Amino acid sequence: MVLPALSVPADAQPPPRPELLAVRGVSLRFGGLAVLSTVDLTVRAGEIHGLVGPNGAGKTSLFNCISGLYRPQAGSINLDGADLLRCPPHRLAGLGLARTFQHPILDQHTSVLENVLTGTYTCQDSAAVGRVFHPRSALREKDRRRQKARALLAYSGLIDVEDQSPGTLPHAEQKRVELVRALLAEPKLLLLDEPAGGLVHSEVDELGELIRRIRDDHGVTVLLVEHHMGLISSITDHVHVLAEGRNVTAGTAAEVQRHPAVIESYLGSAP
Amino acid sequence: MNARIRQPTVPWLVRVAAVVVALAVxxxxxxxxxxxxxxxxxxxxxxxxxxxxxxxxxxxxxxxxxxxxxxxxxxxxxxxxxxxxxxxxxxxxxxxxxxxxxxxxxxxxxxxxxxxxxxxxxxxxxxxxxxxxxxxxxxxxxxxxxxxxxxxxxxxxxxxxxxxxxxxxxxxxxxxxxxxxxxxxxxxxxxxxxxxxxxxxxxxxxxxxxxxxxxxxxxxxxxxxxxxxxxxxxxxxxxxxxxxxxxxxxxxxxxxxxxxxxxxxxxxxxxxxxxxxxxxxxxxNPEKSSLIYGAVLLLVLLFAPAGIAGAARGLWRRRKLLARKLATSWPAPSTPTGYLAVAGSTETSQEENGGLTPTRSTASNPSSKTR
Structure with a gap:
């Protein structure tokens, strides 16, 4: 489905990377309220892809559709060839999808390390029977996961607080804890919902650096909802704009910011 | 001080010992x-x-x-x-x-x-x-x-x-x-x-x-x-x-x-x-049993919101700090050094330190000697 407002320069880059996430014609209604109307979104492997738009544009709703929390009434969502809308929500993590939330959701009663280890849930062998019969290999496996978690905590500058309760950490660090938990699920696509929300200027720069390193070092594709235009401009390869639940435009950050429809949806049209 | 959540709160050996003693009893x-x-x-x-x-x-x-x-x-x-x-x-x-x-x-x-x-x-x-x-x-x-x-x-x-x-x-x-x-x-x-x-x-x-x-x-x-x-x-x-x-x-x-x-x-x-x-x-008091029961419940919730087990765990986690506190308050500052001197050879070094330095007060409390 091609929309008139959409003007993607399809042949901008010579070798197009393979499509990882393909959202096609997704429509979501809550009763009479149309939250998303035939939204399309393509994220290519290895990209950092920004999803922007004014408040109420449906960015988080689209995120919730992709991560299986909302069921759109129409359209399709594919991740690396798998139809996400046919999967129960808890299967999506196993297909390579992980996300963070606008406000970090962490258990205050356990340590940072235990919190991030929750992310390894889908990577673990669930068969308790196997653990009984192969205790040695199960222990090695457990050790390996723990080491990987600690390595990622060190990578994100959180190793010093690994045995603290997340509640004692500053907001920016809590967000990084959530990020590490998501990464430990070994996702192909990482969804970040307003990662810079509530951060001060220097923290935003650090975060941008971290996201870029994650993409480069771990080969994770990133899709982020963000209001912080500085962050969007500095790290994204591609930006998709939504307004009032519809596609507005897509392109590089610079292209999108010059687009009249984008200026209109943020500032209103000139008389 | 409550910030650190260590997974094995109480050392493994202490746990096993406690279980063995409890079983024997x-x-x-x-x-x-x-x-x-x-x-x-x-x-x-x-x-x-x-x-x-x-x-x-x-x-x-x-x-x-x-x-x-x-x-x-x-x-x-x-x-x-x-x-x-x-x-x-x-x-x-x-x-x-x-x-x-x-x-x-x-x-x-x-x-x-x-x-x-x-x-x-x-x-x-x-x-x-x-x-x-x-x-x-x-x-x-x-x-x-x-x-x-x-x-x-x-x-x-x-x-x-x-x-x-x-x-x-x-x-x-x-x-x-x-x-x-x-x-x-x-x-x-x-x-x-x-x-x-x-x-x-x-x-x-x-x-x-x-x-x-x-x-x-x-x-x-x-x-x-x-x-x-x-x-x-x-x-x-x-x-x-x-x-x-x-x-x-x-x-x-x-x-x-x-x-x-x-x-x-x-x-x-x-x-x-x-x-x-x-x-x-x-x-x-059999007549006011529900009242007293309720009061006990409230007291526990007020002073140990994580329950008795949670409070015990908290105390164990902060034992070093508590021991230090006890040590600074318990042997009163006015205690003549002479009494301490006869208590044992370890005390002699304190005489040289004199005063109420932390080293002295911790060393004179037996419960904190493990450190």
Missing amino acids: LVILPQQSTPYDNLQITLVAAWAVVIAGLNLLTGYAGQISLGQAAFFGIGAYTTAITALHGWPVVLSFALAFLLPATVGALVAIPAVRLRGHALAMITISLPLVAVPLAKRLDGLTGGSQGLTTPIGSAPTWSGLADDQWAYYVVLTVAAALLALAHVAVRGRTGRALSLIRTSEVAAVTTGIPVRRYKMVVFALASGYGGAGGFLYVYCVRFVSPESLDFLLGITLLCSLVVGGLRSSAGSVVAACFYVYVPNLVGDI
Whole structure:
């Protein structure tokens, strides 16, 4: 489905990377309220892809559709060839999808390390029977996961607080804890919902650096909802704009910011 | 100071030593004490199982349930009825676990769609149904009279009195069940449950099948309630509709909170609270027992919001700090150094230090010498 407002320069880059996430014609209604109307979104492997738009544009709703929390009434969502809308929500993590939330959701009663280890849930062998019969290999496996978690905590500058309760950490660090938990699920696509929300200027720069390193070092594709235009401009390869639940435009950050429809949806049209 | 959450809070060796000492005391105890005391301890073990089940559901999975009394009742009646019909005791036990677990799983099908207080409301209805049912089905349950059942008699080869036999059997089974519950909530499962407790949305997106977990935990908690009912009947040999009153469900939840959520030791403390505190309060003033009981509850919640087990863990975690505090306040600054000098050779160095330097005050407290 091609929309008139959409003007993607399809042949901008010579070798197009393979499509990882393909959202096609997704429509979501809550009763009479149309939250998303035939939204399309393509994220290519290895990209950092920004999803922007004014408040109420449906960015988080689209995120919730992709991560299986909302069921759109129409359209399709594919991740690396798998139809996400046919999967129960808890299967999506196993297909390579992980996300963070606008406000970090962490258990205050356990340590940072235990919190991030929750992310390894889908990577673990669930068969308790196997653990009984192969205790040695199960222990090695457990050790390996723990080491990987600690390595990622060190990578994100959180190793010093690994045995603290997340509640004692500053907001920016809590967000990084959530990020590490998501990464430990070994996702192909990482969804970040307003990662810079509530951060001060220097923290935003650090975060941008971290996201870029994650993409480069771990080969994770990133899709982020963000209001912080500085962050969007500095790290994204591609930006998709939504307004009032519809596609507005897509392109590089610079292209999108010059687009009249984008200026209109943020500032209103000139008389 | 409370910030650090270390996983093995209490060192491994201390734990093992504590368990060994406790076991030794528990094995020798029934030979020395009265049948009444034996029964009380046996009851603590039985209720510890019921509360451990509730702890799985409410403590770990964060699902508030006021219906544990109903599952306790199903287990207790199953035991009483099967024993009356002369079934082997192992079969009684299996049924007393499986029947409530099945009922629990069935109740869970609609209940897992709810959370928090809505689930609590639904679970209130269970004992409200169970009590009249137990009264009406008098052909099976003996109605309001209840059932007296021949179970838990000591075999002649054991040479034990009935109360001692019941004590050993109930404590062994309870210990096994508590150990199983303790192991079940560790590692991956424990982390999954704690994320479900924190946020079901976050749990689902992390790949945790939330509903399946909630159903299994609900069934398991119900099974533990039933197994506790079996153990109760095994030592009391009687069950009546009063023993599964709906207030019981609330009292159990209160006891669990007082004992400490998410702690195996907490379940045992909770059972002690449940069994002993009403007795103690009755001894103080039988007319105002509920008032005193309520006051005790409030005091615990005010001063130990994480329950008694949680408070103990907190104290252990801060023991070095507390020891230092004690050390600075206890040997009063005015203590003549002469007294300290005769206490031992280690004190001589302090004379050189003089004054109230931290080194001196910590060294003179024996409890902090380990550092």
